[in-house]
Amino acid sequence: MENLKHFLLALCAAAAAGFVSIIFVLRWVLYFKEGLAWDGGLAEFNWHPVLTVTGFIFLQGIAIIVYRLPWTWQCSKLMMKFIHAGLNLLAFVFAVIAMVAVFDFHNAANIPNMYSLHSWLGLTAVILYGLQLVLGVGMYLIPVTPVSWRAAFMPLHVYSGLLLFTSVIAVALMGITEKLIFGLKDPKYKDSPPEAIFVNVLGVLLVLFGGLILWIATRTSWKRPSDQILHSLHTNGGSEDNSNVASALSQLSDGSDAYGAGDARKRSNKSDEQVN
Ligand code: HEM
Ligand code: HEM
Known part of the structure; x- marks a missing residue:
């Protein structure tokens, strides 16, 4: 591989940004917020950011770059496809549970559903991600799909995968900002209490993670x-x-x-x- 050192640097930085984001989101809900529970209350809502950051962002990011890891290049392509598809499936399951948590909380608290731009783009991303999964399995795991279809579909698969990943991060940033504006009353968000600063840093880490994953996934010289x-x-x-x-x-x-x-x-x- 060309520039192995650069690759390892980008990979370690992405892994660090991803792990620290997960620690931050957990500390946010466990220390600053109401903790985690499945009770129709705010503690149930808290599963929403935890599962979206851990699953829909972190796991999806890892799934995207899994083909690029040089130590997997001696594994068969079929095995790597199963790992790529499996991690994406797990990310999808996390995202669906995160959706159930927020809808359940809204219904229990009589809060309207689907009024915000965050919710519109978020639900669209989850649905399109499900479609990407189904098409990915149909095209690249089921051996009957004609070779010409696989080849023709691949640029679209890569483009829509990267677009979805980027959109999910943008959606998370909107959600984080909404939650800070709704949740911080005294002192308010504009007064920059410690929670606001802490969670703003979480947003910066998510952008960093996204940027590094996109960088790794778009270097031709780092392909298998x-x-x-x-x-x-x-x-x-x-x-x-x-x-x-x-x-x-x-x-x-x-x-x-x-x-x-x-x-x-x-x-x-x-x-x-x-x-x-
Ligand atoms: C609500 C999707 C991440 C905060 C919602 C709703 C959806 C959604 C579909 C609407 C629920 C309803 O109408 O009952 C997503 C997706 C995410 C994501 C796909 C993937 C990254 C986050 C994060 C936060 C967050 C990280 C941070 C706390 C909120 C808040 C609401 C909400 C406060 C309630 C207000 C509203 O409906 O906009 N989300 N979300 N979301 N989400 Fe997210
Ligand atoms: C490659 C995203 C599901 C098969 C890629 C790439 C992205 C991506 C961004 C480019 C990676 C690179 O250039 O190194 C996604 C997303 C999915 C998904 C977001 C789920 C929502 C699937 C599924 C399969 C699959 C279910 C079935 C096996 C492939 C294959 C490649 C690929 C064969 C080409 C790898 C290569 O040779 O470079 N995917 N994918 N994907 N994906 Fe997916």
Whole structure:
């Protein structure tokens, strides 16, 4: 891998920002707020920020960069797909429970549902994330999907995945701000009490985590090696000698796209597997 040190630095920084965010959200609800319970009250609401930060943000972020970890490159692509899909599924389960907690709290306290921009964008993100999961499984885990469909869908899968991840962080920042404005009465948010400063820092950490994950996920030189080779062949090939590229591609795979396109074909040896 090019720049392994840079990769490790970005990874450690992302992991640190993610872990500290989880500690911050737990300290917020356990120390500054009412704690955690499932009783229709504010302690039930508190599951909402805890589960969205831990699951929908942290786990989703890890799921996105899991293919990039160099020590997983000797694992089969299929196994990595299961890990990627499994972590995304877990993130989705956390998000759904977080939604149940806030709707249940609102209904018990007679607070209207779905009035804020936060709630509109938040619920949309959860629904689209569910759709992304279903399409991801349909396209890349079920072996009958045609290779050409897999290849054609991959840029959209990556784009919508990164867009969803970014949107979820923006939605969390809105939720945090709303909660601080609603919850801080005396002293108010504008008077900058310790809770406000503490939770503002949580927001900054979430942006930092998001920025680092996006950085890692968008470096071409940090992709799994087989994908990297195919990527450079694709990008170099447009200009001069397409026949060389085509033959190199056919040696590496069955001539289809870099992104898991070779999955449908039978794997006969190790080098075959590397390009899946
Ligand atoms: C309410 C989604 C994160 C604070 C809601 C509602 C949804 C939602 C759909 C509407 C519930 C209803 O109408 O009954 C999300 C999503 C998040 C997220 C997808 C993912 C990041 C957060 C975070 C906080 C937060 C981190 C911080 C405390 C709130 C508050 C409400 C709420 C205060 C009640 C007011 C309102 O409906 O806007 N959220 N939320 N949310 N959320 Fe979030
Ligand atoms: C790659 C997001 C679900 C299969 C990616 C990437 C993102 C992403 C951002 C680009 C990663 C990179 O370039 O290193 C998501 C999100 C999902 C989801 C947010 C859930 C909501 C799934 C599922 C599958 C899947 C269920 C089924 C196996 C893949 C494959 C790649 C990929 C095969 C290509 C990896 C590579 O070769 O670089 N996904 N994904 N995804 N995803 Fe997903």
